[in-house]
Amino acid sequence: MQQQTEQLSDGQRLNAAQIWAFLAKAAVGRLATHDHAHNQSNLTPLFFVCEAPHIYFATQPGHKLNLLRRYPQGVGLQADAFDPESSTSVFVWGRYRDVPLGAEYAHATRLLAFKYGTGFWQQILDQATKALKAGPRAVITTISQATTGCIQIERIGGRRWEHGL
């Protein structure tokens, strides 16, 4: 398992159950992708839901989705929490895939809606409103291009540091 935070002194490695529990509660993660053609890494904040060994998220077309589809292997998601008593950082690696319309898509959407509540639905509403202003064709395009993504997790790592010890 990989050292997670280079600046924090010796920490305690988290076990798999602790890592999954942390990811389940983490409000936001950072998606790490790499553009191999230009040798350039990318980091994007991501609202996600974790159902081991899957990370689900909703996204629209753009650079992030292009990279995920072009280079699906070795994608990472980093999440952390810092408070006066302790710091935690986890990183999971896996392979990206689009979730096709169907039972898994509906399940992932339910999980996201349950986790984020009004924030999730507000996001949908904002996109719909934006599309409506651009006309009926934009609505169809927005709906048809909305993507639910999945990272199939293959490796996990994480540490926690207690402060003041």
Next chain:
Amino acid sequence: MMRILAPAEALALLDELSVLRIAGFDQARSASYAVPLAFVRRDQCLLIAIRATGRLAQLLQQQPQGWCIEADQINPDWTFRSVVAQASAQPLADPHIALVALAERYGRNWPQWRPNAPIQAFSLELAAIQGRHKS
């Protein structure tokens, strides 16, 4: 509403945020790599200090180009402010300058970030700085 920040605004936002995440590609593992870091800004560069024997220090030495940094403030209602930039790493011969600057910035919280010796400091030169503010 989404607003794109001017580069100067994005740099100024970095000064408000206490943690960034840096990501690169670990060739040996054929996978992306990302960790949180404390930092201090000097114009278009960020100073960091990390364990010289750690994975990140090795990777930054081996492949100084192609890194990405991201810092953000994300709210429960999905509004946020964020900065993303490309970064290239330059090791500093003397980590003292970075350590003093970091200790000054973080004050009494610095001990929770301070790496174990031996320490290697880097300057991360930023490019293609992008800031966004969703309200």
